[in-house]
Amino acid sequence: MSHSENQQINPIFPKGQPVPAEYFTGEAWLTPLVPLDSVFNTVIGNVVFAPGARNNWHTHPGGQILIVTDGLGYYQEVVKPIQLLKKGDVITIPPAIKHWHGASPDSAFTHIAISTNAQTGVVDWLEPVTDEEYNSFDSPFNS
Amino acid sequence: MSHSENQQINPIFPKGQPVPAEYFTGEAWLTPLVPLDSVFNTVIGNVVFAPGARNNWHTHPGGQILIVTDGLGYYQEVVKPIQLLKKGDVITIPPAIKHWHGASPDSAFTHIAISTNAQTGVVDWLEPVTDEEYNSFDSPFNS
Numbered sequence: 001m002s003h004s005e006n007q008q009i010n011p012i013f014p015k016g017q018p019v020p021a022e023y024f025t026g027e028a029w030l031t032p033l034v035p036l037d038s039v040f041n042t043v044i045g046n047v048v049f050a051p052g053a054r055n056n057w058h059t060h061p062g063g064q065i066l067i068v069t070d071g072l073g074y075y076q077e078v079v080k081p082i083q084l085l086k087k088g089d090v091i092t093i094p095p096a097i098k099h100w101h102g103a104s105p106d107s108a109f110t111h112i113a114i115s116t117n118a119q120t121g122v123v124d125w126l127e128p129v130t131d132e133e134y135n136s137f138d139s140p141f142n143s
Numbered sequence: 144m145s146h147s148e149n150q151q152i153n154p155i156f157p158k159g160q161p162v163p164a165e166y167f168t169g170e171a172w173l174t175p176l177v178p179l180d181s182v183f184n185t186v187i188g189n190v191v192f193a194p195g196a197r198n199n200w201h202t203h204p205g206g207q208i209l210i211v212t213d214g215l216g217y218y219q220e221v222v223k224p225i226q227l228l229k230k231g232d233v234i235t236i237p238p239a240i241k242h243w244h245g246a247s248p249d250s251a252f253t254h255i256a257i258s259t260n261a262q263t264g265v266v267d268w269l270e271p272v273t274d275e276e277y278n279s280f281d282s283p284f285n286s
Contacts, residue, residue, distance in 0.1 A: 012212050012231050033210070033233045040206050040235060040259040042185065063183050067176070067255065069155050069212075088155050090176045092183060112210065114257060116183040 011110065012069060013046040019055075023125045025134075026053025026102070036118055043115040043122050049073065054102025054134060057126040059095075062117025066091040066101065073109030074137060075101045076129075082137040085109070095120070100129045104137075154253065155212060156189040162198075166268045168277075169196025169245070179261050186258040186265050192216065197245025197277060200269040202238075205260025209234040209244065216252030217280060218244045219272075225280040228252070238263070243272045247280075 016031035027050040034044040041062075046069075054074065066075070066085075073085040078098040085091065085101075093099055095117070103109035115122045159174035170193040177187040184205075189212075197217065209218070209228075216228040221241040228234065228244075236242055238260070246252035258265045 010230075012210075014231075034208055034235060039237055040208060042208065042257065042259045044208065044210075044233070044257075065177055065183060065185065065187065067155075067187075087153075088157075090187070092177060094182055112255075114185065114187075116185045 011048075015048050016046065019047070023056050023058070024053060025056075025128055026050055028053045028055070028102070033112070036122065038119065041117060041119045043118045045113050047111055047113055049103035049109045051103050051108055052105050052134075054129050055100055056128050057098055057100050059098050059124045059126070060093060060115055061095055061121030061124065062115065062119070063095045064093045064123075065114040065116060066093070067112040067114070069110050069112060071109035072104040072107040073102060073111065074104055074134075075099065076133075084137070084139070085111075098126065102129075102134075154191075158191050159189060162190070166199050166201070167196060168199075168271055169193055171196045171198070171245070176255070179265065181262065184260060184262045186261045188256050190254055190256055192246035192252045194246050194251055195248050195277075197272050198243055199271050200241055200243050202241050202267045202269070203236060203258055204238055204264030204267065205258065205262070206238045207236045207266075208257040208259060209236070210255040210257070212253050212255060214252035215247040215250040216245060216254065217247055217277075218242065219276075227280070227282070228254075241269065245272075245277075 013031045016029040019028045029048045031046040068089040076082045156174045159172040162171045172191045174189040211232040219225045
């Protein structure tokens, strides 16, 4: 499937601003939607990843929920295989679980990221995802 | 603007199951996305409203965040005017604030509803929104 076939014509949010390069490999963009406060204890942002882009390994002290709105992406928890994500998928990431997420190699990818229990912290960044790790996806179409 | 012009060709989520009639006026459908638990303390669902449909007045003990993904809708807090909502709008509803939301008269409407601090409760339902209240929207195009 080509990159363009996976892209919404009218995305819900604008592409946003480039993310901090030190926590990502490749190009990605963030639109902040809800900031940290003590009323909702919830931080929400929309993230767009270019094909092949992904964030570093990281953890969320209070957990995170991802809602996939466009494209095809990857999600991986440490010592587990990469999971393919598509529009409409919802991923719940428990507190303190080391993981990463991003686009698949041939498609951009968009998700809404909801950091829960944010009064306990939002994110702790770790090392980059290596190319070997990123390329370990075992597609059912490869066999 | 016609109803059909506001509808996504490929919605993110299926239409879902009919909502409980006692808390809504008109037709609406719910797709539960994240259930109540003690890990995330966050309940998420996708709601589709037919044109003219709305929920009853209600409050959320822990607050709620709405992310509009399609169509044109209404949001009103008690003693304030109705606010028009469109795709990409994000509404933060503080705990205990009496309010309602739903579609505008001529367009369906879809939002993701995120109930925050759900360990304190998810929703307390109140009386229906009357036709007089629903029809009080003061459109800038009416003047």
